Amino acid sequence: MWKLAQAYSTALEEKLKSIVFSMQDFLFFSLRAFRAIGASKRYWRDVLDQAYICGTESLPILLVSALSIGSLIVIEVGHQLAEFGAKTMTGRSVALSVVREISPLVAGLMLAARVGARNSSELGAMQISEQIDALRAFGTDPIAKLVVPRLVASFLMFIPLIALCDIVGLISGAYLAEWDLHLDRGIYWNSVVDILRPMDWFVGFSKPPVFAIGISLISCYTGFSTTGGTAGVGKSTIKGIVYSSAFVLIMNFYLSKVILDFMRS
Amino acid sequence: MIELRHVSLRYGTREILNDISLTIEDKKVKAILGPSGVGKSTIIKLMLGLIKPTSGQVLVDGVDITHFSEVELFPIRQKMGIVFQGNALFDSMTITENMSFFLRENLNLPEAEIEARVKEQMKFAGLEGFENYLPDSLSGGMRKRVAIGRALIFHPKMILFDEPTAGLDPVSSKKILDLIARLQREIGLGAVIVTHILSDVFAVADSVAVLYQGRIIFNDVPQKLYESTHSFITSFLSNQED
Known part of the structure; x- marks a missing residue:
């Protein structure tokens, strides 16, 4: 019994150590990426390629998500409000939910899955096929060449992508409110414009840059730290998606909480 | 040494x-x-x-x-040049691009000099005629020779x-x-x-x-x-x- 407890305690200690080392490693990796940020000028073509991949190629899934966001809020909240004779308030509910919370959150999760998976698997495959070692061996900084363009492209693309999600979410809400609740579009848009203050946009748009940095660094790091052949690429891809999504969920909550508390105080 | x-x-x-x-x-x-x-x-x-x-x-x-x-x-x-076990060629680049990539990256050489060096290595490795092939479309032995050519490009x-x-x-x-x-x-x-x-x-x-x-x-x-x-x-x- 004592031996079993000792074995568990050693395993736990090893696990904790490995978590701490990974976090330290991730911190150094992130610092190196920020220090190399100037390389984005040199690798502007890679930045454009990555912007196309994480921007244009992500559009279809983001637009589908945005359509469902606006529509679902109308279905769930609009009918509740209609019961109390307050369906004219539907636009307000949709506007605040979409702009401040749901649109950045859902778009963030979609981007974590799409961009995170791509970064982790692509860089993981490069790691196990020694292409990253080859870059270093022939004098190219792999962080400047591979991580910085992904980081900069995400940073540039996430704000317009989430802005587009906001717009599509609000429009889909307007159409569904008219079709399902027989709410005049003019009344819907009036209440949207009425409720949204600059601070609401600020809450919504403070999230994409944070998500961009987090998703890029986490997924690139999991790709770079891939070991163990093709099975390792699979594992690092899963890690890239899971950690990036967890980051999005946690940061979405804390950013809203901190900024809204600050506003209220 | x-x-x-x-x-x-x-x-x-x-x-x-x-x-x-x-x-x-x-x-x-x-x-x-x-x-x-x-x-x-x-x-x-x-x-x-x-x-x-x-x-x-x-x-x-x-x-x-x-x-x-x-x-x-x-x-x-x-x-030093290195030839990795799996060659570590960039699979999205042609043979010529693989060979010239690091020259373009790290040395400020005129384009004519880069082309001359690539040509020299293609000839030495017996790969003339395969300039625009992707690594995946070559045999294992040819890929190895591309990797050797790439390693030699810095002389x-x-x-x-x-x-x-x-x-x-x-x-x-x-x-x-x-x-x-x-x-x-x-x-x-x-x-x-x-x-x-x-x-x-x-x-x-x-x-x-x-x-x-x-x-x-x-x-x-x-x-x-x-x-x-x-x-x-x-x-x-x-x-x-x-």
Whole structure:
């Protein structure tokens, strides 16, 4: 019994150590990426390629998500409000939910899955096929060449992508409110414009840059730290998606909480 | 000249290399022989500064590079070319782009000079006519020759081969070994060859070091391997001859 407890305690200690080392490693990796940020000028073509991949190629899934966001809020909240004779308030509910919370959150999760998976698997495959070692061996900084363009492209693309999600979410809400609740579009848009203050946009748009940095660094790091052949690429891809999504969920909550508390105080 | 002085390497509690001392002279071909997973490729990565030893020193032309930063290592790495076991070619680039990539990245050469160097390597590796092919559309032997061409593009003094004939058919293996022999004969290039194949050693190496359980247990000319009484070497020799 004592031996079993000792074995568990050693395993736990090893696990904790490995978590701490990974976090330290991730911190150094992130610092190196920020220090190399100037390389984005040199690798502007890679930045454009990555912007196309994480921007244009992500559009279809983001637009589908945005359509469902606006529509679902109308279905769930609009009918509740209609019961109390307050369906004219539907636009307000949709506007605040979409702009401040749901649109950045859902778009963030979609981007974590799409961009995170791509970064982790692509860089993981490069790691196990020694292409990253080859870059270093022939004098190219792999962080400047591979991580910085992904980081900069995400940073540039996430704000317009989430802005587009906001717009599509609000429009889909307007159409569904008219079709399902027989709410005049003019009344819907009036209440949207009425409720949204600059601070609401600020809450919504403070999230994409944070998500961009987090998703890029986490997924690139999991790709770079891939070991163990093709099975390792699979594992690092899963890690890239899971950690990036967890980051999005946690940061979405804390950013809203901190900024809204600050506003209220 | 590359020198490893009392180099040890550990990953956690796992000991990979234990007190390794080796000298690789210019214009000579040194083979590092040993079974798979014994740390042979690690020695090449130590020579390039891709990994740092836990203790000991790595010297290139008398300069201790053990604690050099990536920037400081660049001129050192230019003296050495490396051919990775899996070639490490960039699969989205053509053969020409693979060969010229690092020249464009790191040296401010005129385009005509880059084209001339690529042409020179394509000719040397017998790859003329395949300039616009992607690596995936070539055979294993041809991919290896592209990797050799890429390694030679900086005109290095020494070239490091990680298992150059692993996974190749006998004809392709012979072509690669002939190419390595030509490099030494025609341009006086030194080489380190990491391998587990005994015939490769006898085909091209001037000297051989045998790595076993993280230690060098033999370091001499290949012919003397047969005089060794070490149980691992005798069993290795008899297994390979079978």
